[in-house]
Amino acid sequence: MSKLPSYPKVSNLNDLLAIAYQIEIDAVDRYNLLADQMETHNNPELVKIFRDLARAEGIHGEEIRRLAGDFDVVAHARAMARVKHGESPEEADLGSAHYMMTPWHALQLSLGGEERALAYFTMIVETAKDEKVKAMAAELVEEEAEHVNLVHRLLKRYPKPSENWADDLDPPASQE
Amino acid sequence: MNAEMPLACKPGDYKSAVKPIWCPGCGDYHVLMSFTRAFAQLRLPPEDVVVVSGIGCSSRIPAYTNCYGFHGVHGRSLALAAGLKVTRPELTVVVASGDGDGYSIGGNHFLHACRRNVDMTYVVMDNHIYGMTKGQPSPTTEPEFDTALTPGGTGVRPFHPLVVALASGANFIARCFSGDPNETADVLVEAIKHPGFSFVEILSPCVTFRPDEKAWKDMVRVAPVPATADQGKAARRLMTDDGFNLGILYRGSRKPYRPAVGANNFDLAELEKDFEL
Numbered sequence: 001m002s003k004l005p006s007y008p009k010v011s012n013l014n015d016l017l018a019i020a021y022q023i024e025i026d027a028v029d030r031y032n033l034l035a036d037q038m039e040t041h042n043n044p045e046l047v048k049i050f051r052d053l054a055r056a057e058g059i060h061g062e063e064i065r066r067l068a069g070d071f072d073v074v075a076h077a078r079a080m081a082r083v084k085h086g087e088s089p090e091e092a093d094l095g096s097a098h099y100m101m102t103p104w105h106a107l108q109l110s111l112g113g114e115e116r117a118l119a120y121f122t123m124i125v126e127t128a129k130d131e132k133v134k135a136m137a138a139e140l141v142e143e144e145a146e147h148v149n150l151v152h153r154l155l156k157r158y159p160k161p162s163e164n165w166a167d168d169l170d171p172p173a174s175q176e
Numbered sequence: 177m178n179a180e181m182p183l184a185c186k187p188g189d190y191k192s193a194v195k196p197i198w199c200p201g202c203g204d205y206h207v208l209m210s211f212t213r214a215f216a217q218l219r220l221p222p223e224d225v226v227v228v229s230g231i232g233c234s235s236r237i238p239a240y241t242n243c244y245g246f247h248g249v250h251g252r253s254l255a256l257a258a259g260l261k262v263t264r265p266e267l268t269v270v271v272a273s274g275d276g277d278g279y280s281i282g283g284n285h286f287l288h289a290c291r292r293n294v295d296m297t298y299v300v301m302d303n304h305i306y307g308m309t310k311g312q313p314s315p316t317t318e319p320e321f322d323t324a325l326t327p328g329g330t331g332v333r334p335f336h337p338l339v340v341a342l343a344s345g346a347n348f349i350a351r352c353f354s355g356d357p358n359e360t361a362d363v364l365v366e367a368i369k370h371p372g373f374s375f376v377e378i379l380s381p382c383v384t385f386r387p388d389e390k391a392w393k394d395m396v397r398v399a400p401v402p403a404t405a406d407q408g409k410a411a412r413r414l415m416t417d418d419g420f421n422l423g424i425l426y427r428g429s430r431k432p433y434r435p436a437v438g439a440n441n442f443d444l445a446e447l448e449k450d451f452e453l
Contacts, residue, residue: 029188037200078186087357095355095381095390097200172199172310172384 008080010124013132017068018077020140023117024061025077026088028054034097034106041099049106057090060143067136089116100166103158111151118144185219187212192242198233201390203354203380207301208240210352210378211270213361215243218268218368225268228257230282233308234274234301234380251282254289254298261296262435268368269296276306279315279335286337290344290373295432297367297374300337301354303382303389311385337377338414342407342426347372349410349426350403351419353396354380359422366424372432379420392420399423 010016035050065073087093092109121144124137190212198204215225225243229235231250238245244267248256257271278286278300289298304321306312313326315335322329341349348370352360360378367374379396381389399421404410410426417425 033205034200036195037198037205040195040197041200082358094205095201095203095383095393098383099200101200 006086010128010133012130013136014071014076015080016124016133016136017064017071017073018080021061021064021073022077023088023090024057024064027057027090027113028061030091031057034092037097043099045103046101046106049103053110089113089120098166100168102161102165104155104160107151107155107158111148114144114147114151118148185216187216190215190222190242192240194239196236196240199384201383202233203303204234204237204301206354206357207360207378207380208237209357210360210364211237211241213357214364214368217361217365220268224266225270226260227270227272228253228260229272230277232274232277234272235277237272251277251285254282254285257296258289258292258294261294265434270368271296271298273298273300275300275302275304275316276314279337283315287340287344290341290346290375293345293347293372293430293433295371297364297376299376299378301378301380303380303386305382305385307382307385338425339411341375342410342414345430346375347428347430348374348424350376350424351422352376352378353392353422354378355393363424370427372428372430396420396422399425403427405429
């Protein structure tokens with residue numbers, strides 16, 4: 001199935017801000033869900049990373065609210081910014097989670113999300129007719145590009161784990 | 177419902193405070209999301225929804241919703257739900273099950289629930305394995321599934337739930353993939369709205385005991401043809417389908433079973449006397 005999100009048409013600046021806001025909020029929810037999973041499965045290092053990522057996305061959401069000024073971007077997002085097909089770009093892929101995943105894996109999920117958001121806003125820049133929408137989308141592209149760079153910098157701290165990272169000395173498949 | 181209370185309309189309003197204990201990566205997380213998104217789309221007051229389940233990983237779902245829930249006996253969720261729906265027809269009844277609970281232990285109930293056509297929605301999260309009990313083959317497991325528990329494979333032809341549902345009289349048949357929670361939510365909305373017994377199979381990978389099922393996300397596709405109301409056409413389609421066509425595949429028009437309940441005005445105290453020892 002397609003992983004490209006399909007949002008309602010962006011007709012004006014408010015629509016774009018609502019979608020941008022919703023993308024961040026969806027990411028907050030997703031990272032918190034992953035943090036909850038890691039808490040349940042006793043992987044505290046990942047709990048912290050996912051909570052930090054959720055907090056960062058929440059800050060981005062607040063920035064978009066500020067950009068929207070007096071316009072109620074939260075209500076507009078709730079009314080129109082629902083992905084019709086696929087998932088919200090910055091929602092980390094739940095199917096890629098693993099109870100023994102490492103910070104490198106978490107950051108790979110994050111990188112994928114930032115890159116999808118970058119691709120989405122780039123597509124808006126390329127297709128928007130309204131100059132204000134185009135300009136704001138370009139700002140968001142810059143923002144997302146910075147997030148991509150940030151994740152790349154973080155990844156330098158966490159090298160790729162060895163092939164056997166998922167080896168469990170007490171595996172769940174105990175009957176095999 | 178309290179008239180002053182606003183109608184719930186955010187998916188989060190349907191989530192309970194209980195955190196799921198499914199394995200990270202499990203498809204059932206997405207199914208839970210689809211449930212809450214569908215309820216929000218339908219703007220159903222949580223107290224008017226009942227999620228009934230049996231036993232298994234998938235059957236934990238009632239605890240994770242903020243609706244009424246009944247975590248019932250293994251394989252018996254449909255019987256419970258049917259009883260509930262005929263006595264409280266105003267409630268939205270959604271039944272959650274897995275391939276083991278629903279097709280093996282509860283296989284007989286499945287046939288008769290389809291046949292009876294009570295207005296409710298039956299969701300089976302199919303991962304082709306008994307996950308909770310550590311990987312035994314289920315009725316939908318492939319015959320060549322070769323593990324220490326099934327040396328050389330089971331050699332047994334898998335159950336074909338959609339064909340069985342159609343032959344038994346289900347009024348709405350759909351297949352979804354857990355990894356597409358929005359599409360699944362849309363199908364659930366249609367299933368809940370459709371009168372009679374709606375059956376929705378959701379392919380939901382078990383990443384722990386069937387890591388090969390991660391490949392499903394690249395195998396599923398939207399069915400190339402729209403839903404049909406013709407049973408003959410539906411039968412041909414379902415019999416020849418490879419199990420990865422998604423969407424609403426059959427929409428019937430059978431009248432739901434709605435027995436007159438409460439018309440006899442039984443005196444419960446009198447009835448109890450019959451059971452006195």
